[in-house]
Amino acid sequence: MGYFLGLIVVLGALWLGLSGIYEPLILTLSVISLLVVLLLAYRLDTVDKEGSPYARTPQLFAYWAWLVVEIFKANWPVIKACVSADLDINPALVKVKTRCESDLAKTIFANSITLTPGTVTVEVEGDKLLVHALFEEDATPDSFAEMDERSWRAADGRQAQASKQVRT
Amino acid sequence: MIGAAAIALIVAIGLMLIRALSGPTLYDRVLAMNSLGTKIVLFIGVLGFVLGRPDFLDISVLYALINFVSTIAILKFFRYRSFQVPLMRKTNTPRQPRAAEGGEDG
Amino acid sequence: MGELLGFLMAAKPVLGAFLCLVGGTLAIIGTVGVLRFPDFYTRLHAASVTDTGAATITIIGMALLAPSWLVVFKLAAIWLFLFLTGPTGTHALANAAHTAGLQPVIGRQRDLAEHAEEDA
Structure with missing residues (x-):
């Protein structure tokens, strides 16, 4: 029911x-159109945590703000590589392991990797991601650790804390 | 100065058309069309401000949505040669990938 | 304080137009990258400069030029759509190419070019 409410609020705000x-x-x-969309969403069975993840909006927006800064920092090397006289690039395929468990967290993590210029997620299998990077030296597994941690916290924070308590 | 921005976007669109026409593989062409769509979205918005009619942004919103759907539709069609396949990995076993597909001049 | 605000209001259209121009230039740079890079996977990176940097800067510039808040909301909606759909499309492309067996070029490009010259 909460998911329906979130969908109604967001769709109404979008229309207005x-x-x-x-x-x-x-x-x-x-x-009328809002009701039709709700009916379609119900029939498609997409009204769940993934269809309307608005319960975690503050965390997601905080993550997004961090991500935009990160994207602008990552833009510089690619722009330099585009305009420099000789092609000074070093493409590589890197395997990255993620700690994200839910599909939403994994999607957010993979999409943020793709969104950052210089790295593209090629394939997702289980908790391993195949990443194509423009500069091999910038794409060490450590460089993805902070993004991994933050997307994990943004998408399934409470579960994450619970599992952490179990682990310790 | 905003006119210069519109002209710069037109130049970028023209250059991207070269890649769309000459791309060696099908995927280069799809990439060029996807990126072209993003530039056209920006161009329609800037054009609205050049002409003093920001209502053009409605067209921009629509173009952004159609661009995404068309990219996904083209990719799905060229992978399965059909729109009848559900896009879920668990419910179907994709056909054996064909190595020659990428090299064909789409 | 009031003078500063007045100056900012006067500079807003100029700043907005300038940011639009910067965005257009970034779009050209990204396109040049797409034309120059050696294989499909590296071209994806150049295209993502347009999808993120150029789009964000142009939309911020247009928001500074906007006459009303409704226009700003529409721009924010476009930005949201671009940022949600852009990486999904890029990932679908990369995954389709990878599944079809397109092999990426690996290694430092300058060295590869030198080797090619030696071989020739």
């Missing part, structure tokens, strides 16, 4: 923000 016309007729149409 994108339309910008607040007349009774348009608002009625918005309610």
Whole structure:
């Protein structure tokens, strides 16, 4: 039920923000289309933790803010490689192990790797990711550790704490 | 200056078309079309500000969505040669990958 | 304080247009990278410069030019879509190429070029 509520709030905000016309007729149409979308989402069976992960919005936005800074830092070497006179690149395939357990956390981690210029996730199998990197020296397993840790904390924080307590 | 930004985006789109036309493999072409779509989204937005009509951004939103769906659809079609296959790994066993597929001039 | 605010309001359109220009330049740089890099997997990296850096800077520039908050909301929505769909599309591409058996070029490119010259 909470997932439905989250979906309704987000879809309503999206409609209000994108339309910008607040007349009774348009608002009625918005309610109708919202109901149709909810019905479709229910029939597709996508209203679950992955379909509307809005319960963890603050953590996800905090992670996102960190990620944007990280992306801008990673942009520089690739831009330099694009415009430098000789092709000074060293592409490599690297295996990265992740501690993320849920599918959502794994998706967030793999997508952040892909989003960062210089590294692309080629394949995900279990808890191992095959990453293609533009510079082999920048793509050591340690360089992904912080991103791994942060995406894990952002996507399944409470479970993570519980499993940590079990482990210690 | 905003006009110069629009012209820069047009130049980038034109250069990307070279890669789309000359890409040695199918995937280079799909990559070029995907990146071209992102640039066109930005260009439509900038064009709206050049012409003083920011309503163009609605078209931009639509283009961003269609661009993503079309990329995924093209990739799925060229992998399975059909749209009838569900995109879940557990529920189907993909056919044996064909090595020659990447080298074919798509 | 009021003067500073007035100056910022006056400089906003210029700054916005300048950021748009920077974004356009980044798009050209990314495209040049796509044209120059040797194989498909390295081209993906060059394309992701356009998808992230150029898109973000251009959209921030447009947000500074925006006449109303609704336009800013639309720009934020476009940014969100681009950032959610961009890596998914890129990963789908890389995975499809990998599954089809396209082999990446590995190793420092300068050395490879020298070896090629020696072999020739």
